[in-house]
Amino acid sequence: MSSVLLSVDLEDVRDWVKDGYHYREGVVDNTRVYLKQFKQWGVTATFFVVGRVARRYPGLIGEIIEAGHELACHGDMHVQLDKLSPQEFRFDIEANLAALKEVGGKDICGFRAPTFSLTKQTAWAHEVLADLGLTYSSSVLPAKNPLYGWPAFGEDARKVGTRLWELPITLHEVPGLAVPIAGGVYFRVLPFLLTRWAIGRKIGRKQPVGTYFHPYDIDTAQERFMHPDLGEKKHLNLLMYIGRAKVLERLDILHRTFPFQSYGAYVNALEAGSS
DSSP: OOOEEOEEEEOOGGGGSTTGGGSOOOHHHHHHHHHHHHHHHTOOOEEEEOHHHHHHOHHHHHHHHHTTOEEEEOOSSOOOGGGSOHHHHHHHHHHHHHHHHHTTOOSOOEEOOGGGBOOGGGTHHHHHHHHTTOOEEOOBOOSOOSSOOOGGGOSSOEEETTTEEEOOOOBOOSTTOOSBSEEHHHHHHSOHHHHHHHHHHHHHTTOOEEEEBOGGGGOTTOOOOOOTTSTTOHHHHHHTTTTGGGHHHHHHHHHTTSOEEOHHHHHHHHHHHHO
């Protein structure tokens, strides 16, 4: 059954901000808000966890595991793939896996590239992930994008090689709006009526809807600073703060209408259907 694939990219934005540790620590409190809401809704999510976040907050990762959610990799230090060689990427994922297992993670089978940086130029990452025993990735943004994109990959989930599924992030179908339906700033800024319509259209066609959120996406108290990867553009940085108070309200409406599940559960169903 097609569903909304619920996920949180568990990272600490302060790690890439100049003098970032002078700012308030928000990862733990905001993650616990997600956990409380997910429990209330009775849904299971995938937490794509950066390795150093797992080492910094082992108790928090334990809470995620205890609540029954899936852990997956998001890179050990959240380094984009084009900044790594294949061997460096292998070491990074091995360290990420070790960090998650050290705090109690088991059966870790998924990966999301930082900033969706798996592109045609870094397609070698699929082979590395499969060789390390992972079974799925949600790392491709299948459209042109100011940061990273791989339009030619296509929007459908498919196997790369014989062992690894790639689940590209879901895009709007509106002409001229090839951006994610339900992720981060796009979920917060675009009209919710459009988002809900687009999700319903995908589900009606029996297609999954991939999502991604961050601790800061619901952090209405976060101080103002320039976020990374925006080229110091103030107008883009302004978008990082818009609509944060609406995220959980919007997700609440969606969960009352559409089924939610983790990425791992969906991939297990895909694998069963393809066998």
